[in-house]
Amino acid sequence: MSYSVAVAGASGYAGGELLRLLAAHPEFQVTTVTAHSNAGEKLAAVHPHLLTYAELVLKPTEAASLVGHDVVFLALPHGASGAITAELPDDVLVVDCGADHRLTDPEAWATWYGGEYYGAWTYGMPELPRADADTPATATAAAQRAELAQTKRIAVPGCNVSAVTFGLAPGIAAGVIQADDLVSVLSVGTSGAGKSLKTNLLASEIAGSASAYGVGGVHRHVPEIIQNLTAAGGTGVSISFTPVLVPMSRGILATSTAKLAPGVTAAEVRAAWQAAYADEPFAHLLPEGVFPRSGDTTGANTVLVGLAVDERAGRVVVVSALDNLVKGTAGAAIQSANLALGLDETLGLPVNGVAP
Numbered sequence: 001m002s003y004s005v006a007v008a009g010a011s012g013y014a015g016g017e018l019l020r021l022l023a024a025h026p027e028f029q030v031t032t033v034t035a036h037s038n039a040g041e042k043l044a045a046v047h048p049h050l051l052t053y054a055e056l057v058l059k060p061t062e063a064a065s066l067v068g069h070d071v072v073f074l075a076l077p078h079g080a081s082g083a084i085t086a087e088l089p090d091d092v093l094v095v096d097c098g099a100d101h102r103l104t105d106p107e108a109w110a111t112w113y114g115g116e117y118y119g120a121w122t123y124g125m126p127e128l129p130r131a132d133a134d135t136p137a138t139a140t141a142a143a144q145r146a147e148l149a150q151t152k153r154i155a156v157p158g159c160n161v162s163a164v165t166f167g168l169a170p171g172i173a174a175g176v177i178q179a180d181d182l183v184s185v186l187s188v189g190t191s192g193a194g195k196s197l198k199t200n201l202l203a204s205e206i207a208g209s210a211s212a213y214g215v216g217g218v219h220r221h222v223p224e225i226i227q228n229l230t231a232a233g234g235t236g237v238s239i240s241f242t243p244v245l246v247p248m249s250r251g252i253l254a255t256s257t258a259k260l261a262p263g264v265t266a267a268e269v270r271a272a273w274q275a276a277y278a279d280e281p282f283a284h285l286l287p288e289g290v291f292p293r294s295g296d297t298t299g300a301n302t303v304l305v306g307l308a309v310d311e312r313a314g315r316v317v318v319v320s321a322l323d324n325l326v327k328g329t330a331g332a333a334i335q336s337a338n339l340a341l342g343l344d345e346t347l348g349l350p351v352n353g354v355a356p
């Protein structure tokens with residue numbers, strides 16, 4: 001069976017990456033692409049690298065363009081997807097790459113985003129371990145996958161959120177690190193900010209320079225990270241989160257540290273991540289002493305993790321890398337859509353990065 005697919009926001013970075021991956025997917029046929037200011041243009045005019053769908057004409061982003069498809073991927077600015085989705089039939093699988101449906105707490109939405117709250121959807125991170133807070137060591141990703149298999153509405157995680165969650169969740173779920181004193185500093189590529197012109201992203205200002213932003217616990221990804229790590233079994237989750245814009249177009253390299261739980265050995269720490277990712281197709285723990293580079297994941301739906309125990313500091317140091325446009329958005333969206341349609345979770349998704 002082949003599914004007809006619409007991609008809204010196809011002229012943007014996330015939309016373009018969805019199209020690149022969907023072109024290699026054996027069960028999906030993209031028949032509609034939409035845009036905002038670029039509506040009316042051929043796709044070839046905005047994404048010359050995408051030959052498969054080059055002749056499709058970008059329609060306006062409105063419900064009328066999207067109805068009649070089996071699957072709709074939304075890659076729109078925050079706040080733009082809620083109203084459109086309300087007009088789509090319940091039996092259409094809708095996968096939103098934006099933040100509109102990620103947060104389960106309406107107050108958190110009001111605090112960090114604002115505007116109308118359209119409610120949380122099934123969270124599109126199949127690997128997320130979920131635990132009863134009293135028994136974190138029993139956390140597995142089975143519950144998340146089971147929910148995804150039943151849903152018609154998927155909220156794709158934020159890209160920075162994914163990098164941090166993949167880095168820390170296994171240790172929290174297994175109880176080998178403390179959740180109340182987490183620190184994550186991320187090197188992030190510029191494409192995470194989207195295609196529209198922003199003054200802090202002028203080439204003359206980012207080339208050859210690194211700059212922190214969202215400093216002081218004010219980045220909107222903080223509540224989403226806390227939501228995930230709490231679901232993984234963390235109690236009193238507290239994280240200091242600082243992204244640093246670096247001169248690369250794609251990729252995120254997150255360095256996260258956490259206090260070792262009392263009495264835990266280095267071998268037990270490693271075993272926690274090893275067990276969590278042993279059977280995962282897209283999450284991988286690297287051998288001892290090996291740490292990922294962001295570029296190792298370019299183009300792949302893969303998150304790579306390296307870890308070490310800093311005995312002097314009493315902390316675990318986890319380095320996690322992913323491509324913000326693939327495992328950080330478009331790849332995660334397709335992986336979750338595969339599950340929701342009962343397809344092989346890995347269908348159409350590259351596992352190997354492009355390096356160097």
Ligand SMILES: NC(=O)C1=CN([C@@H]2O[C@H](COP(=O)(O)OP(=O)(O)OC[C@H]3O[C@@H](n4cnc5c(N)ncnc54)[C@H](OP(=O)(O)O)[C@@H]3O)[C@@H](O)[C@H]2O)C=CC1
Binds near residue numbers: 034098099159196
């Ligand atoms: N870039 C990334 O790494 C990641 C992005 N995301 C999320 O994916 C979504 C898209 O991001 P990204 O592709 O980077 O952004 P871009 O700015 O590159 O693209 C935005 C898309 O939305 C369209 N658009 C702009 N304004 C409106 C509007 N008012 N109403 C409807 N459509 C509009 C644009 O159309 P046009 O260009 O024709 O005006 C374009 O197709 C965002 O919610 C983002 O947070 C999530 C994780 C990672």
Ligand SMILES: CC(=O)N[C@@H](CCC(=O)OP(=O)(O)O)C(=O)O
Binds near residue numbers: 160243
């Ligand atoms: C460089 C840069 O600005 N990156 C963005 C990535 C956000 C993202 O893509 O996630 P959302 O879907 O939650 O917007 C940021 O840190 O805000």
